[in-house]
Amino acid sequence: MSKKYYSSxxxxxxxxxxxxxLMTFLLVHLSINLLLIVDDSRELFNEAAHFMGTNIxxxxxxxxxxxxxxxxxxVGVILQIQNWMARPKGYARRVGAExxxxxxxxxxxxxxxxxxxxxxxxxxxxxxxxxxxxxITSGNLAGMEDMGLLVMEKFKMGGYVLFYVIIFLFLGFxxxxxxxxxxxxxxxxxxxxxxxxxxxxxxxxxxxxxxxxSIPIIIYFFK
Amino acid sequence: MKxxxxxxxxxxxxxxxxxxxxxxxxxxxxxxxxxxxxAFNTQLxxxxxxxxxxxxxxxxxxxxxxxxxxxxxxxGPVSGITTCHLSMRHFKDGETITVEPWRAKAFPVIKDLIVxxxxxxxxQIAGGFISMNVGGAPEANSIPVKVKNADEAFxxxxxxGCGACVAACKNASAMLFVSAKVSQFAxxxxxxxxxxxxxxxxxxxxxxxxxxxxTNTYACEAECPKDISITNIARMNREFxxxxxx
Numbered sequence: 247m248s249k250k251y252y253s254s255x256x257x258x259x260x261x262x263x264x265x266x267x268l269m270t271f272l273l274v275h276l277s278i279n280l281l282l283i284v285d286d287s288r289e290l291f292n293e294a295a296h297f298m299g300t301n302i303x304x305x306x307x308x309x310x311x312x313x314x315x316x317x318x319x320x321v322g323v324i325l326q327i328q329n330w331m332a333r334p335k336g337y338a339r340r341v342g343a344e345x346x347x348x349x350x351x352x353x354x355x356x357x358x359x360x361x362x363x364x365x366x367x368x369x370x371x372x373x374x375x376x377x378x379x380x381x382i383t384s385g386n387l388a389g390m391e392d393m394g395l396l397v398m399e400k401f402k403m404g405g406y407v408l409f410y411v412i413i414f415l416f417l418g419f420x421x422x423x424x425x426x427x428x429x430x431x432x433x434x435x436x437x438x439x440x441x442x443x444x445x446x447x448x449x450x451x452x453x454x455x456x457x458x459x460s461i462p463i464i465i466y467f468f469k
Numbered sequence: 470m471k472x473x474x475x476x477x478x479x480x481x482x483x484x485x486x487x488x489x490x491x492x493x494x495x496x497x498x499x500x501x502x503x504x505x506x507x508a509f510n511t512q513l514x515x516x517x518x519x520x521x522x523x524x525x526x527x528x529x530x531x532x533x534x535x536x537x538x539x540x541x542x543x544x545g546p547v548s549g550i551t552t553c554h555l556s557m558r559h560f561k562d563g564e565t566i567t568v569e570p571w572r573a574k575a576f577p578v579i580k581d582l583i584v585x586x587x588x589x590x591x592x593q594i595a596g597g598f599i600s601m602n603v604g605g606a607p608e609a610n611s612i613p614v615k616v617k618n619a620d621e622a623f624x625x626x627x628x629x630g631c632g633a634c635v636a637a638c639k640n641a642s643a644m645l646f647v648s649a650k651v652s653q654f655a656x657x658x659x660x661x662x663x664x665x666x667x668x669x670x671x672x673x674x675x676x677x678x679x680x681x682x683x684t685n686t687y688a689c690e691a692e693c694p695k696d697i698s699i700t701n702i703a704r705m706n707r708e709f710x711x712x713x714x715x
Contacts (some may be wrong), residue, residue, distance in 0.1 A: 253672050254682045255709045325682045329640035332574050332681030338475075338488060339567040341541030343637055343691035349684060350639060427685035433707030435700050 254328075257321050262428035264318040269421065269450065271311055276457045279397075283464055288394030289385060295393040319360055326353045348423040355420040362413040401465035411459050418455030425450055470496035470557065473565040474509065476521055479578050482585075486578065490565075498558035502545060503528060503535060505557050522581040528553040530694065533629030536636075537582055538569040543633035544694050551631065551694040571632050573641035574679045588678045589630050589646060595674035596667035597650045599659050618656045625652035627695045634689035634697070640681030645689040647675050648705035649697045655708050665712040672709055 252260075278298070281291040298304050344350050373379055379391040400406055425447030429435070434443075471494040479486030493509045500508070503525050510520035526534035535552035539545035545555040560566060568582060576584040626649070634645035651668050654660025660667070683702060690699045 253709075254676050255672055255706055256713070258682065258706070259710065325684075329642070329681040329684070332641035332679055333572055333639075334574055335572055337538060337541065337569055337572055338477075339541045339569070341546075342639065342686075343542070343688040344639070344686035345688075345691070346686075349686040352684060423685075430685045430699070430703055431683070431706060433703045433705075433710060435703030437700075 254325075257325055258431040260321050261318060261325065262431040264314045264321075265424050265428050267314055268318060269425065269454075271314075272421075272454050276454060279461050280457065282394055282397060283461060286469075287385075288392065288398070289387060291394040291397075292382060292387055292390060292392060296387070296390055299391075315363065319356070322353065322356055346423050348419045349427070352420060352423060355416045358413060358416040359420060362417075398465055398469065401462040404466065407462040407466045410462050414455055414458045417458070418451045421454060422448060422451040470494075470498055470560075470562050472496055472505075472557075472560060472563070475565055475567045476582070477569045477578075478521070478581055479570075480580065482577055482579055488567075496557055498556070500557045501528070501553055502537070502539065502555040502557065503553050522579075522583050524583050525553060530554045531629060533631035536571055536584065536586070536631055536633075538571060538636055540567055543571065543636040543692050544631075548691065549694060549696055551629075554694075571636040573632075573635050573681075575641070575643070576632060576635060584632075586630075586632050588680070589632065589643070591678060592643070592647055592671050592674045593630075593650060596663070596670035597654070599654060599663060601659075612658050614657060622653050622656035622660075625649045625656065625697065625701055628653075628693075628697050629695055631694065633692050633694055635680065637688045637692035638681065638683075639686060639688065640684055642683045642689070643675050643678075643680040644683040644702050644705070645693060645697055645699065647671050648701035651705045651708055652701045655704065664708060665715075668705060668708040668712050672705075 278291065278294045281294055282288065285291065342350060348355070373396060374391075379393060380395050382388055382390050382392045401410075426440070426444045429440070429443050471492065474491045474493055475488050476491065477486060478489045491509070493505075493512065495508055495512065496505055503523075506521065506523060513520045524534045524536050526532040528535075530551045530553060533551075535544070537544070537552050539552065539555070544550060544552045545559070547555055547559055570576075570578050570582045571584045571586075573584075575588040576586055579585050628646060628649035630646060632643075632646070635641050635643050638644075651671060654667060655664050685699075685702075687699050690697065
């Protein structure tokens with residue numbers, strides 16, 4: 247993927263489009279996770295997990311999702327390497343005039359999220375492969391995997407909760423810049439709507455971060 | 470006033486270069502930064518030393534020649550002005566002032582504080598123009614132009630091509646410059662004719678020359694001496710997209 251074939255702007259379009267797509271995925275993921283908090287019996291969460299794990303449309307679509315992650319990461323790394331190469335010698339004294347502090351560190355917050363993603367997926371699929379998931383013993387879903395219990399057990403471990411909270415703070419930093427930046431890259435800048443999009447971006451970053459972080463904290467302290 | 474000048478000295482394009490620190494005490498607060506540099510060079514020449522090479526021309530803020538990176542900012546710490554308009558009253562007595570050249574792969578240092586900015590010329594040559602038949606000047610009012618478009622095109626065209634956007638950007642990206650040049654034509658009917666080819670060619674040239682990519686940090690807009698808006702970059706992105714898909 248050299249820049250001869252994909253211009254800088256094409257790559258930015260890909261980054262923005264996939265970034266916004268991945269944000270919608272996070273919203274879906276968060277709403278399913280929140281079922282663990284609202285329903286103590288874990289029935290709603292397990293039902294949703296079962297649906298996600300067996301529905302044929304979701305099974306096909308998960309490959310679209312994996313590809314979206316892969317391309318977003320790959321193009322992000324290529325852009326960053328080109329950006330580093332564009333200034334071989336830095337300044338002795340530089341006062342950054344960036345609008346937001348988070349915009350300076352997207353590759354680093356992205357790298358932290360990537361590390362979490364690898365651990366998260368390895369964890370999830372390892373448990374599924376080994377068949378180390380407890381079964382539901384009673385109710386309508388008896389005999390199915392109790393994914394909810396697995397999550398609850400993880401979030402009872404203080405170290406894991408702390409790790410999870412820190413990672414999701416970095417996800418919040420990443421998203422805070424990402425949302426409005428995606429609109430700008432897609433050419434959607436308007437005197438009337440851009441302030442709203444910027445506000446919505448901060449709001450989305452806070453909602454997603456607080457949402458994801460609240461789950462392990464509530465489970466650890468109150469369940 | 471007395472200042473300590475920490476200036477990047479580099480013999481030529483191939484030399485390694487390093488910072489040299491000088492003390493200069495003949496500074497008047499009403500001097501412009503370039504006048505201070507002139508006086509300082511006079512002192513160096515009197516002492517039999519090589520004067521500091523730096524770019525300058527009109528000294529009225531419109532030519533885009535002056536280009537120093539002063540105390541961590543292109544054109545110094547005061548916003549909305551070029552180095553030639555920067556007054557020494559913005560510095561404290563006894564302050565250490567760090568002066569560096571623009572840093573970008575596409576802007577190699579020629580000597581001391583002078584960089585080669587012909588990369589911008591190459592981008593302009595790639596598409597920053599309109600084609601028309603030679604002959605007598607046509608009637609100016611025969612093509613209607615919306616006042617709003619004329620105003621926006623004018624705002625884009627005030628870019629002086631100094632390269633502060635590239636110098637300020639953490640990615641050494643030239644998007645603000647290129648987008649201003651794309652916009653000043655794209656907004657007017659005369660420029661619409663070649664709009665597609667123009668944006669494609671100018672972006673391709675910008676990429677070829679090794680400028681970085683835009684990560685929407687908006688440092689360029691904050692440091693631009695002519696307050697060029699990042700709405701130009703969004704417009705260029707739209708122009709590029711429609712050129713590719715239509």
